[in-house]
Amino acid sequence: MASKYNVEYIAGGATKNSIRVAQWMLQIPGATSYIGCIGKDKFGEVMKKHSKLAGVNVHYCEDESEPTGTCAVCVVGGERSLVANLSAANCYKSEHLKRPENWALVEKAKYYYIAGFFLTVSPESIQPVAEHAAANNKFFKDAQVKALPYMDFVFGTETEARIFSRVHGWEGADPVVVADDGKIKLFPVILLPKEKLVDTNGEGDAFVGGFLSRSVGSREIH
Numbered sequence: 001m002a003s004k005y006n007v008e009y010i011a012g013g014a015t016k017n018s019i020r021v022a023q024w025m026l027q028i029p030g031a032t033s034y035i036g037c038i039g040k041d042k043f044g045e046v047m048k049k050h051s052k053l054a055g056v057n058v059h060y061c062e063d064e065s066e067p068t069g070t071c072a073v074c075v076v077g078g079e080r081s082l083v084a085n086l087s088a089a090n091c092y093k094s095e096h097l098k099r100p101e102n103w104a105l106v107e108k109a110k111y112y113y114i115a116g117f118f119l120t121v122s123p124e125s126i127q128p129v130a131e132h133a134a135a136n137n138k139f140f141k142d143a144q145v146k147a148l149p150y151m152d153f154v155f156g157t158e159t160e161a162r163i164f165s166r167v168h169g170w171e172g173a174d175p176v177v178v179a180d181d182g183k184i185k186l187f188p189v190i191l192l193p194k195e196k197l198v199d200t201n202g203e204g205d206a207f208v209g210g211f212l213s214r215s216v217g218s219r220e221i222h
Helices: 014-026 042-053 094-098 100-108 116-120 123-135 145-150 158-167 203-215
Strands: 033-039 057-063 070-076 079-085 111-113 139-141 176-180 183-187
Touching (some): 014 033, 014 116, 014 203, 033 042, 094 100, 094 123, 111 123, 116 123
Parallel strands (some): 111 139
Antiparallel strands (some): 070 079
16 A cells, blocks of 8 residues: 555554644643554554654564554545554563563553553553552543443443443433543533544544543543
């Protein structure tokens, strides 16, 4: 694809997208850090370069056997199609997290965001972060029931939220629905005129990134 088309490279992946948006909205140099896995190849170097250009402090585990994960995005008329190849993204090892320079990032951080996808990759990496967050009264964000005791916020698509709410006897709605301390709050969505829509790629990730940037320093949901 890269040889046939004029490709724009973005340091992506759902979690990275959210962190990049949060970094952009915070406008504080070095406010965010990201840990993940890439391969030792051209796309790995591209990932590091564009992550740093976005202001995100990255500490990558570099896998020797798998190439860097990629996702081809084709946008036509504002709609997108995706073809993903996770590769090294599936190869993160907890030993990398345990390195002093990487665990120092965990200790320094006040907020944590881990996507549910990562539970299929390295749950043994999630648990110590969750336990550290709980023990030190820090914010931990994830998207699976297994980690619920440690969560402060759970994000999901409309379909995921409806299925989850159906299981628990809750009801979903078109506004943003927030369950906070046993209370349900509804936040109406500000409609964007269709002519102002660029494309839908990363829209959910951007929503999370915006939330993360505004939750820093405040635990109140207004």
